[in-house]
Amino acid sequence: MGALTDIIQGILGVGASVMLPIMIFIVGIIFGVKPGKALVGGITVGIGMIGINLVVDLLTSSVGPAAQAMVKRFGLHLTVIDAGWPAVSSGTWAQPIAAVMIPVVIIVNLVMIFTKMTKTLDIDIWNYWHMGAAAATAYIVTGSWWFGIVAGIIYEVAVLLIADKTAPKVAEFYGLDGVSFPTGSAAAYGLLGIPIGWLVSKIPGLNKIDVDAQTIQKKFGIFGEPMVMGIVIGAALGILGGYDLPNIAKIGMTMGGVMFLMPRMVKVLMEGLIPIQEGAQNFLQKRSGDRKIYLGMDAALSTGAPETLATGLLMVPITLFLAVILPGNRVLPFADLATIPFFVALIVPSRKGNIIHSVISCTIVMALALLMATDFSDVLTEMMKGVVAFPQGAAHVSNLDTGGNFLNWLILKLSQLVSPLFH
Template sequence: MLNAVNNFFSAFGATVVVPIMIFIIALFLKVRPKVAMMSAFYAGVGLTGFGWIITEFTPVVTKIIRQMVKTTGINLPVVDIGWQAGSLASFGSSVGLTFFVFGLIVELILFALGITKVFMASNLWNNFGFMVWGAMAYYVTHNFWLSLGLSFFMLLYTLILAEIQADRWSDYYGVKNATVCSLHNIEQTIPAILLDPLWNLLGLNKVKMTPSAFKDKLGVFGEPTTLGILLGFIIGVLGNLKDLGTLQAWGQILQFSIQLAAVMTIFPLVTNVFAKAFTPLADEIDKNRKQESQAEGKEIDKINDKKRWFLAVDDGVGYGEPATIIAGVILIPIMVLIAFLLPGNKTLPIVDLISLPFMVESIVAITRGNILKVIANGIVWFSLGLYASSWLGTIYTGAVSHYGAAIPAGVVLITSFNLIARPMNALVFAAFISQNPVWIGVCVVVYLVMLFGLRKYRPQIWTYLNKMADKNAGYSGSSEKIEY
């Protein structure tokens, strides 16, 4: 059966499987068949658009970054070749395929029992994030059940983090009753919450570093397209420092400026199409909840509504939002520089740098689009992530090569900056592969405490996060965002 699932997914891919899932879920939510069909089509079109843009832009940005590395002469042995290799390896392992089949069932059970308020089944494609860690654990321990247990445990705490930031994400990105829930992009909720008092103490909350502020103060130079030109120019110059006297260098610099501007201009358009896949579903959830409340003779209070639940949507829904893509692109040269300067780091982020806007969405939502805070949180958390991926370089390389993904010639160790540079996931992974009941038990206890706290104090947690967000100058929600 597992091979049949693998063959099915390999034959059709995410651009077909995800729309099918969305169509089925839409019908289950009693969305009209015509609307459900269009939601499915928009999902397929959006995913295809993302794939085309990233496929075209990845080799361009990779070339520039490699030139920056060559200019500095610094050699880091663990090379980021992108998340795709990890995805392929996760479907090539027995642990990964087992989770793909039974993970969906468990996600439905957890939702039905009320253990989670997030309907994760709508985000089936991103299950590979759990699968790859299980595959790595199995490669190290050869313990099937321990490795599968790790994948399921990661699912459990991912659902908690997704629910914690759900109200903020839904409000900020303007998709009712929706949240992101991928393992590789959700743990940034932790630094966004824990470090916020420090950033406020330093006055970062008073700095109006938001897309709307850029637009008001800089005019045309504050538009995402123009910012793409400027950022592309800076990155292009850094990649050609030794050749600035040549025509070829300036040709590449100016071409990269236009290419980055194109990404920052076109991605929001594709994002808008992709969001149309989930909006009817989210609206139907909202409509059904309002009807239930009217029948009960009550007025909906979304913070205290115990029956409120969230649809897990793909991170691509928020990728093109102005603050998200601007902060992510600004972090590209910063993280390369940090990789060079960080003592003991062995990881060179390259291909997954284009994924940085995906990686900062939770931070953007919690900080209400405060780009300065997003960058500060990213520097702290992703720097710790570089150490995590440096430690895991040998394990990840071995697992990927063992389960069938090709490793580029001349590369000794590989990683995925998006999948593996994850401090919390790395700590949980370390506890499980130790096979020490004490460390595994600590993880379970922490999870149970978090689950109890969320179930008992969810309204208070959401109220606190909203108060945190309100302390930031500038953005106050989707109504004030730059229109796509």
């Protein structure tokens, strides 16, 4: 088992920019794309992913310190620290059951495709750790390997079904035709946020408000440009963090750069996917008529839309405010604040890019996520003990990506319900 874990860690360790082109090339060959075309497509996707990762790093390295400054400035004292998804993913891979889930996830996905249970071929292997986290959660609670694997499969099936259901909106809103988002966190937040957003849109008065990027641009001219919106939101984060004027200007320009560069990086990546998508469609049409297949990709692609980035960035101070006023919450949001734009990837298109409706919907979802993350803290603390260094002064840890994840929380509750059967 240790050897299997080492192999899995070695494969994942080379990063998305290396593994994704290889996987795209293999998928292209399987679907009958000419080797040269598949290779160029794979390399182009890898270059696009390098660009996306550079912009994401720019985003997180700016929002993270701003969030930390806000926490210090407002003197927030909560007993459970948000350790962030990188720490939780490390804790997940340290569980032996997580390594087993990699081949299980692949086999289940292929079986579901061949039996027409799903249209999504999930090639986003880095986010398989979400399935591993669900399996590890069930294993820690029940002590049962087989139940842990079953829990991971249940999680995977739910994520793939959500990805299928939301793929048409992903194509319509983001322009990512033939792509779905089987990212565990995005799917779980969408599962709550989409129906909540629908209810928000029915509230008298609110149903008349429609504020997307184009509306802002029309009404506010240059201030409605995505890059300028980024500068304004970034400057607001700097002001809330108590930054001085030069640093307010710096974070503002950085967020403006993120809003400007991300759509262009996503466009590069999509150029590489086009021949693979065409090959997949031709392959399936020859064998099963008009059946469509979606390539499951990281929800980070959603940040190419200014409405998604704007909603995610606006949710950073809102989430901190919620943490202070929400009865029953013990989680201090921190490391996962910068990844909120990924959580809202399926909520924003369901509101057709209406930023006001999206922010209200995400505020309700985030309140629920904080309570779930609080409830999850004992299990996540157990998962990460001896694996990652806890933040200074933290006796308990949780996070928004996994602990605040509705699907994973349901796995936790199911595991606690059946736990007596295994003890």
